[in-house]
Amino acid sequence: MSIAAKKRVFASPASLTDNKFHFCPGCHHGLVHRLAAETIDYYDLSSKAIGVIGVGCGVFLYDYLAIDCCESPHGRAPAVATGIKRSNPDSFVVTYQGDGDLAAIGTSEIIHAANRQESITIIFVNNSVYGMTGGQMAPTTLPGQKTTTTPAGRQPVGDGYPINVAELISTLKGTAFAARVACHSHTHIRTARKAMRRAFQAQIEKRGLGLIELLSACPTNWRMTPQQSVRRLEAEMINTFPLGTYKDF
């Protein structure tokens, strides 16, 4: 049977443009972009969604999502999103940030945005390293993990412990939804899709801030093949960053 006679059961979501991703092979940013686009389509938000992008590998989101986007200074996406949402209450505002952005320089902004119960959605991609700048240690780097700034491995005494952002944000009263999911297998991707919808639903129902943390692989800066990196994600990252929903409305 020719392909034209068959029913298409999986295709690129409408809110994702045809532009080819610039990400490295095996990087999960593209997957998170696709989940975001699928969720925008699911809630029919493409005409009123505004993306606010932090600094990192996700910075070219405006090339890939067919929604209006705004670049923010490093870590300041929740602050910029606050301004956009307050001046356009009918818009749907979603930030896209990495761990070097949200958990390091932007720690203050995310904590206070959650504490003010801002109706915004945060997509937080945690790959335990600064990706775009060349693999330096991030606050989410695992103890013992080698990076360009911790060549002997991260030492908790002196370098600190990994910050568990989803749990931290879930303790604030203004947070409506906080969950951590992973991107390395199809079952985890399905869970991630459901959690992404809940993070969007929190804003749609004006319940407060919704945050979804996605554990993802960075094969290039982990100095691994894509296959090795997903195995590391499963074996090591999930132990330090337990998966689960920490707050649900």
Next chain:
Amino acid sequence: MGRVAVKEERCKGCGYCLEVCKEGNLYLDSTRRNRSGYSVATFSEDKVCSGCALCAEICPDVALEVYR
């Protein structure tokens, strides 16, 4: 019977789809490369595909379309 269409210019040859395909329908064709220089995932016509779409679900580059 299912069928997978590969958008070859989007594929970066990470191989995630090969690992999830229970039937082994996908392989990396080392004899062909796309314009970015990657060996691309290739759908094998001579095996049975159930059209489960796990390959497309796990693809980080949205390079696969599945038909059933």
